[in-house]
Amino acid sequence: MFSNNNWKETTNGKMTIEGFSPEVVEIAINFFYDRVVKTSDLLTLPNAMTLLEFSNMYLVDDLKENTEKFLIGSINVANACELTNFSLKANAPGLEKTCFEFLTKCLKNATPIYKFDELDREFLIKLLKNGFYAISETS
DSSP, X not given: OOOOTTSHHHHHOOOOOOSSOHHHHHHHHHHHHHSSOOHHHHOSHHHHHHHHHHHHHTTOHHHHHHHHHHHHHTXXXXXXXXXXXXXXXXXXXXHHHXXXXXXXXXXXXXXXXXXXXXSOHHHHHHHHHHHSOOOOOOO
């Protein structure tokens, strides 16, 4: 299972994973076998977000990519701000970019967004700057 003979996991054949629910760990283990995250496994947005954190912690890039795609497909007016803030915290640039594009479209269409006032301040400034066109002075 583990190739480094200096690791205790190599000698006892066990690995302890703390800080994640058994459900999320099970999804990750299934991914290791099947190399795909089944949408039915995720079921909830919180599970997907936690799974992305798991993939960051254990450096499982293909799991991160799969989970990020799921989250991108889940963006809507009710969760866009939550997912934006999460993308910044979880270093998920694809999710951040898609949230930015989604929120930009919502701003242009005057679509109400849930928890807009809770968006990360720097992200919000960038979003608002992008929403306005620059006017140059002519002499």
